[in-house]
Amino acid sequence: MNIDNLNWKILKCLQQNARQSNAEIGRQVGVSSPAVSERIKKMEDLGVIQGYNTLISPFEIGYQLKAIITMRAFMGKLKPFLEKVKTYDEIVNCYRITGDENFVMEVVLKNQKHLELFIDQLIVYGETKTQIVLSHVVKQKELKPII
Structure with missing residues (x-):
């Protein structure tokens, strides 16, 4: 679709406030x-x-931790993980990526014990690395026209 200037203006309005x-x-x-x-x-x-x-703010509804977990799937575990990943309530975003790891997941968790139990579920599919999110520096930015 050719997105003309008017459509971009409408999209900008919707990205700022879709309501x-x-x-x-x-x-x-x-x-x-x-x-x-x-x-x-x-x-x-x-x-x-x-x-x-x-x-929805995860912290305002009781989650205490947000983390980024990367995972390199074990041989033979990629396809099973692609099905299983959709069932985890903790995962709010998951990306299949290139490079040393296969996946990047953004997760929300109740506490450190919940994180430990969640990682225990993941490690049957591959090697994980976890980083705790301290703050959200850039939120969902609006997309602008490609020039």
Whole structure:
């Protein structure tokens, strides 16, 4: 899909606040609410807009730790892990990557004991390395047009 300047303006508005009305977006970008609605629907249908999320603070709902865990899968354990990884509630993001490791996982945990028990589940699939997250320096940034 060719994303024109108007679509980028609409996407910028949605990235800043996806709950604002089409009328409000229309006022910001200079078109009618139906025009905004039509463009948003088209971008959803084409997969440009993949969804809308509510961001929840894990710390405010009881999690005490956030960690990044990298894993190098053992021979023969890659495919089983690809199925199993989807079942872990602790994993909020998982990426299959290139390099020495196969996966990078962002996890939330209740405490250190929970971390220990979770790592015990992972080590049957591969070698893990864990880093505790101290703070979130860059949050989900809005995407900008490719020039």
